[in-house]
Amino acid sequence: MLVLAIDTATPQVAVALGDDGRVRGEIRLVGRRRHAEQLAPAIAYLGEQTRVRLEQLAAVAVGIGPGLFTGLRVGVTTAKVMAQTLRIPVVAVPSPDLVAYPLRHAGRLIAVVLDARRREVFHARYRPVPGGVQRVSDYAVGPAADLVAELEAGADEVLLAGDGVEPNRPQFASLDRAEEAGPEFEVPSATALVELATGRVEREEFTSPWSVQPMYLRASDAELAWGQRR
Amino acid sequence: MTDLALLTRSPTETRGVGRALAAVVRPGDVLVVAGDLGAGKTTFVQGLAEGLGVPDGIVSPTFTLAREYEGRVRLVHVDLYRLDRAQELLDLGLEDLADDAVLAVEWGDVAVAYLAPEHLEVRLAAGPDADALEHRTLALAPRGRSWVARQDALAAAVGAA
Numbered sequence: 001m002l003v004l005a006i007d008t009a010t011p012q013v014a015v016a017l018g019d020d021g022r023v024r025g026e027i028r029l030v031g032r033r034r035h036a037e038q039l040a041p042a043i044a045y046l047g048e049q050t051r052v053r054l055e056q057l058a059a060v061a062v063g064i065g066p067g068l069f070t071g072l073r074v075g076v077t078t079a080k081v082m083a084q085t086l087r088i089p090v091v092a093v094p095s096p097d098l099v100a101y102p103l104r105h106a107g108r109l110i111a112v113v114l115d116a117r118r119r120e121v122f123h124a125r126y127r128p129v130p131g132g133v134q135r136v137s138d139y140a141v142g143p144a145a146d147l148v149a150e151l152e153a154g155a156d157e158v159l160l161a162g163d164g165v166e167p168n169r170p171q172f173a174s175l176d177r178a179e180e181a182g183p184e185f186e187v188p189s190a191t192a193l194v195e196l197a198t199g200r201v202e203r204e205e206f207t208s209p210w211s212v213q214p215m216y217l218r219a220s221d222a223e224l225a226w227g228q229r230r
Numbered sequence: 231m232t233d234l235a236l237l238t239r240s241p242t243e244t245r246g247v248g249r250a251l252a253a254v255v256r257p258g259d260v261l262v263v264a265g266d267l268g269a270g271k272t273t274f275v276q277g278l279a280e281g282l283g284v285p286d287g288i289v290s291p292t293f294t295l296a297r298e299y300e301g302r303v304r305l306v307h308v309d310l311y312r313l314d315r316a317q318e319l320l321d322l323g324l325e326d327l328a329d330d331a332v333l334a335v336e337w338g339d340v341a342v343a344y345l346a347p348e349h350l351e352v353r354l355a356a357g358p359d360a361d362a363l364e365h366r367t368l369a370l371a372p373r374g375r376s377w378v379a380r381q382d383a384l385a386a387a388v389g390a391a
Contacts, residue, residue: 070323117325118346222316224340
């Protein structure tokens with residue numbers, strides 16, 4: 001069963017192709033924030049090199065954020081269009097899960113912290129459980145200081161992962177039982193998405209392509225505060 | 231946090247304040263440019279662009295929503311006048327467009343909740359003398375640590391007391 005996995009919630013463009021949960025190829029392009037230019041060619045290259053035609057895919061999996069607005073729209077739209085054209089299901093997975101899952105053997109609390117810009121972070125906490133991780137908080141957005149306060153109150157040993165850690169290092173420094181997972185675990189893993197999505201396809205936990213939505217967390221349907229001024 | 235108040239007597243002087251401010255701004259900064267129609271928001275940003283070394287003149291982005299200019303520091307000039315909903319603002323992807331540029335947002339005060347909490351608010355208003363049609367009052371309000379830290383440099387650059 002072939003699954004294509006896409007995550008564009010951070011400055012990274014990540015694509016992986018898996019067969020029964022094993023990755024046959026993965027492409028990661030980091031830091032240029034050229035999601036719209038890079039995603040489709042990356043998918044095409046991956047297909048060519050693994051000798052897989054898009055028509056053979058059983059499902060497409062996508063990280064739905066929270067994350068960068070522009071990147072998310074590119075990834076989620078691409079996944080929806082592919083699913084609709086190929087008539088295959090979509091598996092939607094929150095992107096912080098894809099940072100936490102590769103750390104499932106860490107043996108302690110995992111705090112995923114992604115850079116939300118505007119001096120805020122997206123964050124979620126996980127505990128390792130047999131075969132994966134279990135989320136133990138809501139997905140949230142706010143100043144890193146809020147997360148630090150919550151972690152201080154919890155007094156757990158914690159592993160910090162995600163690209164929101166480094167820019168807020170001075171604040172996390174006040175935690176004495178925290179350690180950084182390091183650069184390998186800064187961004188969502190498309191390989192993790194292949195593994196997670198394959199299980200969900202087998203259990204038929206899909207979302208209709210029509211209803212897949214990025215998770216923005218910041219309210220976006222609000223009206224701007226024009227009042228009587230226009 | 232002390233606001234700086236300035237009086238300009240002509241569009242040229244308003245532009246001069248923008249030009250002077252260029253000495254203080256850095257990549258990643260957000261300027262919320264507030265004021266009614268005709269208050270001189272675009273004039274102010276034109277001065278800023280000159281100060282940042284943008285070679286060609288800039289025009290109001292009211293219809294294009296956002297324009298980018300290459301200067302000593304890249305400038306992203308945005309006008310929210312045509313926008314109604316926060317979603318439309320987020321659709322511009324300013325977080326991606328401007329994290330290594332100076333972002334100047336006309337009418338930014340209507341969307342301040344969606345912009346960086348650390349910013350400089352530049353508010354332009356006619357007056358105080360209603361007969362002096364070209365006079366403008368400019369209030370510069372630093373918001374957040376990074377701007378408060380630059381308050382003195384800011385005052386020195388724009389020549390405020």
